[in-house]
Amino acid sequence: MTPSSSLSRRAVLAGGAGAVAVASAAARAAAAPAHEPFQHGVASGDPLPRAVVLWTRVTPTVGATPGSGRGPRVTVTWEVATDRRFRDVVRRGRVRTGPARDHTVKVDATRLRADTAYFYRFTVRGETSPVGRTRTAPARSSSPDRLRFGVVSCANLQAGWFSAYRHLAARDDLQAVIHLGDYLYEYGPGEYGYGRANTDVRPHAPAHEIVSLADYRQRHAQYKTDPDLRALHARHPFIVTWDDHEVTNDQWRDGAENHQPEEGDYAARKAAAHRAYDEWMPVRMSGTAATGDGTQLFRTLRFGGLAELSMLDLRSHRDQQAATPAPSPVPSPAGGRDGTITGRAQLDWLKQRLRRGGPQWKLVGNPVMIAPVTFAQVPHDLVDPVNDVAGLLPRDGAPYNVDQWDGYTTDRRELFTHIRDQGVRDVVFLTGDIHSGWACDLPYDAATYPLGDSAGVELVCTSVTSNNLKDITGTPARTSSLAVEAVIQTNNRHIKYLNFDDHGYSVLDVTPERVQMDWYVIGDRADRNAGSSWSTSWATRSGTNKVEAVSQPVGGA
């Protein structure tokens, strides 16, 4: 999809009352060049107390399209101010970009003040970008009373409009947006769309499955022209991790379900996907905003004494998922052993983050579900549709999801044992991937629960657009899914809330007393202007390691 001409550089500045036009751009309208140099918006991310990553992509010439490798090297100026009119500019810098990095710009704006809202913009060849807003994290030694985040995952552009992003962009009360992965999808048109018929509400560009570096760059560029995603990026800093589709479906360390030999070397494809991600996302990889210096994505962001957010990478280091080798109906991991989902280094790092010292709430950005879930008693005729959402094995017997932590139980056992042995409290896993909303306790022994203790809780946000159970069965919402939900909850007593039908976003509110997630659902994904409504809220009180229903959402929308 090409950039809409309606998205001029009178671009979106999400303000308190919603989108506001930037006057300064209009003032220079007479001198406007033949094309728009900031076609992909602005973004910020990974807020620290004194620094935040700023991002944009410039299109200095008409031919310098994403993935083209064409266009001149240019110098881009960036500015950070405390006011939207940039009278009080506190930081300013210049950075070179060019075709080698697909004309993306990513800088770490440092020496900022903690817990402060800032405005930022870029300038190239006399043209100024839309203005973005961001916020630094609270000081390390501070004790915030409250933190509030947007939480999203699984935004398939072909499956519909990103109304969830638009509604989050309209909120003024967020510290940041946590994106738990599947920020984009690799498929070509017709391969994975809206509903049972896989209708493309909007076709992907390029018009085929993305494999090469140029492909991944173009796909990132297409997503960043979406008006709702642009608005959200411009309004709040993002804290991102990837799941599988940022490379390809069900990826693991050395391969993926959706990678075939004729698509070339998997390692090369993965490297291309990671490079494009590093170029196009406002994230510090391997600890820096520089691109090409490493692709380690797991990292920690601290918010004073109240919370710490550890973002996991559960794709780059994992062993292959279990399979069902004929004729055995029993799934067996590749190599005949229970593999790792985190890799040794990441698991050791995570155990160090989950400690009694340090901040109170240990939030974990967790791309795939960690709560044990047996789908054993799901009605047989519904196993296939559930399988489409959740990827279950075996096809007969007692199925479980081999792509999430259930397929890697040794790592989960080590992690939960660590939490229990060290007396760690207030661990909250924030999860995406499964296109459905869940609130779960995390029992040490699911078989006897609620007897026995819980290691923490898991709150799962639903998808922005990607298909869920009702879309796959083709049935109306709250019909066939109800039976599946009831059966799963009956057989998994630690799962307190489950909604397999809705799309939307979540808001996470953190106070010393409790962590609460509010689930918001949107109307039809095919409706560009779909509304949003509050669905349910669940919370965990500090020290309890359990979720409980809450009667109303926190303020804001």
Next chain:
Amino acid sequence: MVESPRDSRACGAFERGRHEIRTGRRTLLAAGAAGVAISSLPGAALAATAPTRKRAYVLVLDGCRPDEITPTLMPRTSALRDGGLNHPRATSLPVMETIPNHVMMMSGVRPDRSGVPANSILDRTTGEVRDMDRESDIQVRTIIERLNRNGLTTGTVLSKEYLYGVFGGRATHRWEPAPIVPVSGHAPDVFTMEAALAMVQEHDPHLVFVNLGDIDRLGHSDLTGPLGLKAARQAALASTDVQVGRFVDLLKSSGRWEDSMLVVLADHSMDWSLPHQLIHLSPVLALDPLLGGNVTIADNGGADLLYWTGDPTRLDAAVARMIALSSAVPGVLSAHDPRVTPSLRTGPLGGDVIVYAQAGWRFSDPDQYSNPIPGNHGHPATSPIPFFLAGGHRRVLGRTTSSRRAATVDVAPTVADFFGVGAPRGGYDGRSRLTR
């Protein structure tokens, strides 16, 4: 009875207390209506004229886990917590046992300064493993004496014999516990609370320090604990909650509430182990050529303290060997040399190596019959504790939850801050939880 220190140490703490009364060092004063016996320091009545209406009450729910204080199981305690300043991150400190944490509460300093690192230690002067239940075991001045020296009065209502022993005759007023459950060595909460109420009504000390022992005692012995059922434990929680309610009711009905600060906390948490999850260190150590016959173990539930009793010049080699061998035993979480793990701060009495159990395991040395009780603490899994301030005094923040860390060692500085009586030389190791 012969009046020599040696002999008085040879008998139990309660017997030593009775000896103090017989010899006139404490006076047995008017028993309350319920027949409660309270002994007092001579001249106590004079001190009670101090010009402050402030009162501080420290209620220890021995062995209570923070997640057990729920509106359904413990409605009164839960409401008290929700109305006060809650510290959900609070912890017990090493070793996560009753005596050292009660001493930390009252002294405000860690065991390397107070001299009380564990319930059970090797006393190198006698070569015996013994409980730290002697008044002389606490080597620093506690908040109790600090208040007394400032003209304020204090009271202890301690349900466990060894706590009664270690705090000894420090307080202005002391409950002489009765009746005592023979095996557990503690007084049931209903009697303990009867004594606390009588002490407040009859003597009205500025500080009262109360230990309610039922939750801990019924946790230790609850055979349904490892199965997650905790039947006896839950009954204890419910009944102790009633006792907490009685105390609050007295403060409110007698008009003391507006002048009062309550500190409600536990000394440690509780973990349950299945009968097959036992850790035996002594057979492993005994077989080692260096360590065999030269190591003494002081058993502290989920923590074993190992003492090197061989050639002092070989201590470093012995410590390294004890850590290596212990770490390999199934069920062991970790083994530490306190000299190089400064956060432990257990001091020289706390052993040369501290070995912790994993959750769901317990030490039983030398064999499986040595430690029959399923409920257990002392290891890191049992460090989270409830800890909150309540009461009507204006310095107690209401309906607030703090994300700051808190610990048992914070109690004395909080009480000192409340009464404005200052800190010991070298300062407190804990911090006041009152707002400035």
